[in-house]
Amino acid sequence: MTVSYWLKDAEDGLSPREPLDGSTTVDVAVVGAGFSGLWTAREILRRDPGRSVAVVEAEVAGFGASGRNGAWATATLGTSAAELARRYSPATARATIQAMRATIDELISACEQDGIDAGLQRTSVLRIARGRQEEPGPARALASYRDLGLDDGIEVLDAAGLAARVRVADARGALADHHAAVVHPGRLVRGLARAVEAAGATVYEGTPALEVRPAHDGRRPQVVTARGTVTADAVVLATEAWLSQLPGYRRQVLPVYSLIVLTEPVDDDRWAEIGWQGRELLSSHRYTVDYLSRTEDGRVLFGGRGAPYHFGSRIAPEQDTHDATHAELREQLRRWFPPLAGVAFSHAWGGPLGLPRDWLPSFSFDPTTGVGAAYGYTGQGVATTNLAGRIMADLIVTGDTPFRDLPMVGHRPRRWEPEPLRYLGARYLQRSLGRLDARSARRGVPPSGRSLAERLVQH
Numbered sequence: 001m002t003v004s005y006w007l008k009d010a011e012d013g014l015s016p017r018e019p020l021d022g023s024t025t026v027d028v029a030v031v032g033a034g035f036s037g038l039w040t041a042r043e044i045l046r047r048d049p050g051r052s053v054a055v056v057e058a059e060v061a062g063f064g065a066s067g068r069n070g071a072w073a074t075a076t077l078g079t080s081a082a083e084l085a086r087r088y089s090p091a092t093a094r095a096t097i098q099a100m101r102a103t104i105d106e107l108i109s110a111c112e113q114d115g116i117d118a119g120l121q122r123t124s125v126l127r128i129a130r131g132r133q134e135e136p137g138p139a140r141a142l143a144s145y146r147d148l149g150l151d152d153g154i155e156v157l158d159a160a161g162l163a164a165r166v167r168v169a170d171a172r173g174a175l176a177d178h179h180a181a182v183v184h185p186g187r188l189v190r191g192l193a194r195a196v197e198a199a200g201a202t203v204y205e206g207t208p209a210l211e212v213r214p215a216h217d218g219r220r221p222q223v224v225t226a227r228g229t230v231t232a233d234a235v236v237l238a239t240e241a242w243l244s245q246l247p248g249y250r251r252q253v254l255p256v257y258s259l260i261v262l263t264e265p266v267d268d269d270r271w272a273e274i275g276w277q278g279r280e281l282l283s284s285h286r287y288t289v290d291y292l293s294r295t296e297d298g299r300v301l302f303g304g305r306g307a308p309y310h311f312g313s314r315i316a317p318e319q320d321t322h323d324a325t326h327a328e329l330r331e332q333l334r335r336w337f338p339p340l341a342g343v344a345f346s347h348a349w350g351g352p353l354g355l356p357r358d359w360l361p362s363f364s365f366d367p368t369t370g371v372g373a374a375y376g377y378t379g380q381g382v383a384t385t386n387l388a389g390r391i392m393a394d395l396i397v398t399g400d401t402p403f404r405d406l407p408m409v410g411h412r413p414r415r416w417e418p419e420p421l422r423y424l425g426a427r428y429l430q431r432s433l434g435r436l437d438a439r440s441a442r443r444g445v446p447p448s449g450r451s452l453a454e455r456l457v458q459h
């Protein structure tokens with residue numbers, strides 16, 4: 001089992017909890033001990049402390065994306081506010097983004113309530129325009145927030161304003177979104193697992209669910225594992241990218257790999273050159289996603305997509321690293337920050353995230369089958385999973401939620417195409433978007449937005 005820097009740093013020598021050994025019956029069974037599953041368990045027990053809750057985890061709590069991510073807790077979804085307005089309505093876009101902004105506060109207060117030291121620090125996302133081709137990006141993005149009345153806490157920084165915060169090579173300015181926090185994801189997910197146990201849940205590790213049986217003929221839903229079956233009134237699937245590996249759900253999400261490199265702690269002289277004292281979350285305006293964060297102990301994390309999609313939505317431990325992509329990430333980091341040229345890299349890891357066909361997450365519970373699912377965060381689930389947990393708990397405990405009008409609630413995205421179309425489409429998009437970024441950087445002009453690849457990934 002590969003373990004990310006975050007999990008190692010959170011707990012030296014993770015000692016797995018006991019697996020499920022024999023069949024059991026509970027009120028709620030949760031499959032997957034990442035943020036989604038654990039927030040759902042926490043919120044159910046807060047609404048009804050008397051419920052019995054079992055969390056069934058294939059490896060250890062935090063093994064998935066929750067223990068491996070880029071540390072960004074942001075108020076955005078895979079689908080932009082403008083796209084939500086286009087697909088649904090401006091009012092829906094506003095309600096969704098406002099709920100996400102409030103989620104940053106919820107995340108911080110939940111950790112305080114449960115005594116979880118997740119290193120949460122409020123900060124800003126800086127989407128930096130790097131190069132002439134990205135110059136129009138910040139103003140355009142601000143205008144689309146303003147059109148929706150969502151520009152509170154959003155501003156454009158010019159080159160000097162940006163340099164006062166962080167000095168990035170070839171930076172022309174940035175869009176600053178102040179609704180964000182930086183987190184230690186390993187401490188958050190492991191702390192959350194302990195908190196749900198303290199609240200009365202049982203977390204079984206080393207227990208992969210092999211099958212989920214919906215309620216039928218008066219029988220309750222079940223989670224089948226190798227060493228026992230969990231029968232429950234409600235089953236929640238919280239396996240994100242791994243949903244694609246479960247019989248009956250294979251085409252719900254596309255597992256896309258995101259990879260990360262991490263430096264050794266950077267010395268004070270270099271920090272004096274770079275700035276970045278506010279630990280802002282940095283990215284550019286490219287299609288080929290890049291994301292950076294600064295750890296509490298002064299390391300730089302640089303993440304990006306680019307590792308290839310694998311035929312048949314294959315997920316396997318050896319895919320957590322990809323030499324060519326990791327080398328490219330190291331190279332890019334040096335280009336962002338020339339003063340880091342001589343700094344050594346200590347860690348490289350990666351993992352799959354879940355991409356739904358329309359890039360919008362789904363939080364649903366069907367009382368007829370007794371099965372619900374929270375998934376499809378498109379690489380933006382650190383904060384969103386907290387909202388998901390509250391919504392899932394509302395739906396299971398009361399049958400309704402104050403968030404019922406948000407488009408993620410009860411959402412049923414179209415399934416992905418069968419293979420080989422899925423493979424061909426995914427690889428076409430990966431290659432085309434990489435080429436578009438390279439071409440626009442060479443020419444110094446933004447991509448037109450009209451190419452087939454760009455229209456296909458409009459989100």
Ligand SMILES: Cc1cc2nc3c(=O)[nH]c(=O)nc-3n(C[C@H](O)[C@H](O)[C@H](O)COP(=O)(O)OP(=O)(O)OC[C@H]3O[C@@H](n4cnc5c(N)ncnc54)[C@H](O)[C@@H]3O)c2cc1C
Binds near residue numbers: 032059067243381
């Ligand atoms: C490299 C990377 C960087 C990212 N960076 C960011 C970021 O900076 N900000 C952000 O907002 N989002 C980021 N994301 C996305 C974010 O981490 C996820 O959206 C979020 O953690 C999803 O949480 P989850 O609990 O739904 O899924 P996961 O954390 O993936 O948890 C799923 C769990 O289910 C378990 N499981 C799988 N199959 C089974 C089974 N059959 N039976 C039992 N258990 C099973 C897995 O072992 C895993 O523990 C990133 C993702 C990756 C991969």
